[in-house]
Amino acid sequence: MVAGCGLPRSGPTKREIFAGSVLREGDAFILTVNDRVTRATAVTPALGFSDAFKRAGLLGPDTIRPGDTLGLTIWENVDDGLLAAEMANSTILEEVQVDGSGFIFVPYAGRIRAAGNTPEAVRRIVTERLAEQTPDPQVEVRRLAGNGATVSIAGAAGAPGVYAIERPTRTLSDMLASAGGVAIPPEVAQVTVVRGDMRETIWFQDLYENPRFDIALRDGDRILVEQDTRAFSVLGATGTQARVPFQTQTLSAVEAIAQVGGLLTSAADPKGVFVFRNEPEEIAEQVLGRDDLTGAQRMVYVLDLTQPNGMFLARDFLIRDGDTLYVTEAPFTQWNKVISALTGTLGTVATLDTAASALGGGGE
Known part of the structure; x- marks a missing residue:
C-alpha cells in the first residue's frame, strides 16, 4: 500500500531496472561488468594526423611567396x-x-x-x-x-590571430608556442588543423609526447584550439546530479564517481552502480557474443563495488561520451522512507483527531 503511494526517491530501483532486460521482455541488455566486458568496451577517441599531414616537409624559409x-x-x-x-x-x-x-x-x-x-x-x-x-x-x-605564408589561430589559444610562417614557427608546436600556448587545461585541449578540404584533430598533450605529430605547417592552414566536448550524465545517490564534462582523455567509472563527489554514504547502494549506454553494433556483438544484432543497442552495465575485485573492475571500465551513470538507493534508505511515511501519517492523523476533539469541546 505504501509503495503504491509513490514514495519520493532519486530514480528507479534495481528491481525496476532489471525488469527492463530483454530477458524479461524489455529492450535493454543488462550485463555485469567483468574483465571481458572492460576490454571489449575500452574505446577511446582516435585522434591524430594522417600520413598526408605527417609527411609534409617544412616550408623552405628562403622561398619567396606573394606578399613578400x-x-x-x-x-x-x-x-x-x-x-x-x-x-x-x-x-x-x-x-x-x-x-x-x-x-x-x-x-x-x-x-x-x-x-x-x-x-x-x-x-x-x-x-x-x-x-x-x-x-x-x-x-x-x-x-x-614576411614569408608570404601565414596561418590563422582561433579558439582557446593564448593569443589568437594571423601569424606568418617563419623560420622559428614552421611546425605546429612552435606556432602554438608563438601564439601563447593554450588557454584551457592541456589535459582536455584539442588542436584541429584545417588544410583545404581536410580537417584533422589531435590531443594537445599528444603533440608534445609524440614528435611525429608535430607537423609542418602550410600557407593558409587554420588552427583551432578547443576544449573536449565529451560529457556524461550522473543521477541517483551521488554527490551531485548533473551533466559532467570529461576532465581527462580517458575516464574510468571510479574516476567519474569521484569527480561528482562519490557515493552518498547515507543513501547509496554500492551494489547498484549502473552505466546506461547506446552501444554501437560491433561492440555490442562482441560483448554479447552474438552476430545477429542490427544497429546500436541499449546496454546497461552493472558494477558491484562490494565484490573483491569490484573496485578494480570499476577502475578499468571506461566511461564514454553520452553515458549515464546512475547509482541506486540502498534498500535501507527505502525502508526508512516507508517508516517515515507511516509515522508521519500516523502523527498527522493523531494531530487532526486532537484538533477535532478540541473544536468539539469548544462547541459544548
Whole structure:
C-alpha cells in the first residue's frame, strides 16, 4: 500500500531496472561488468594526423611567396649607369612588393617572377637581364618582411590571430608556442588543423609526447584550439546530479564517481552502480557474443563495488561520451522512507483527531 503511494526517491530501483532486460521482455541488455566486458568496451577517441599531414616537409624559409617584401641593391661597373644617380655606382630599391601573381618589377630588367624562387635565384635573373645593358652588374636581393605564408589561430589559444610562417614557427608546436600556448587545461585541449578540404584533430598533450605529430605547417592552414566536448550524465545517490564534462582523455567509472563527489554514504547502494549506454553494433556483438544484432543497442552495465575485485573492475571500465551513470538507493534508505511515511501519517492523523476533539469541546 505504501509503495503504491509513490514514495519520493532519486530514480528507479534495481528491481525496476532489471525488469527492463530483454530477458524479461524489455529492450535493454543488462550485463555485469567483468574483465571481458572492460576490454571489449575500452574505446577511446582516435585522434591524430594522417600520413598526408605527417609527411609534409617544412616550408623552405628562403622561398619567396606573394606578399613578400624584397630589397634590392644594384652596383654598376660604370660611372654613368642605367640606374645609379650621377656620381654614384649603386642603386637601392627598397620595399619591392611581390604582387599577387608572384612578380616584381625591376627597371631595365622588367617583370621578374619572384614567387617560388629563392633570393639567390632572383639575384641571378636580375643580373642576367641587366648584363645585356650594363657591363658586369652586381646584384643583392634581401627579404625585408614576411614569408608570404601565414596561418590563422582561433579558439582557446593564448593569443589568437594571423601569424606568418617563419623560420622559428614552421611546425605546429612552435606556432602554438608563438601564439601563447593554450588557454584551457592541456589535459582536455584539442588542436584541429584545417588544410583545404581536410580537417584533422589531435590531443594537445599528444603533440608534445609524440614528435611525429608535430607537423609542418602550410600557407593558409587554420588552427583551432578547443576544449573536449565529451560529457556524461550522473543521477541517483551521488554527490551531485548533473551533466559532467570529461576532465581527462580517458575516464574510468571510479574516476567519474569521484569527480561528482562519490557515493552518498547515507543513501547509496554500492551494489547498484549502473552505466546506461547506446552501444554501437560491433561492440555490442562482441560483448554479447552474438552476430545477429542490427544497429546500436541499449546496454546497461552493472558494477558491484562490494565484490573483491569490484573496485578494480570499476577502475578499468571506461566511461564514454553520452553515458549515464546512475547509482541506486540502498534498500535501507527505502525502508526508512516507508517508516517515515507511516509515522508521519500516523502523527498527522493523531494531530487532526486532537484538533477535532478540541473544536468539539469548544462547541459544548
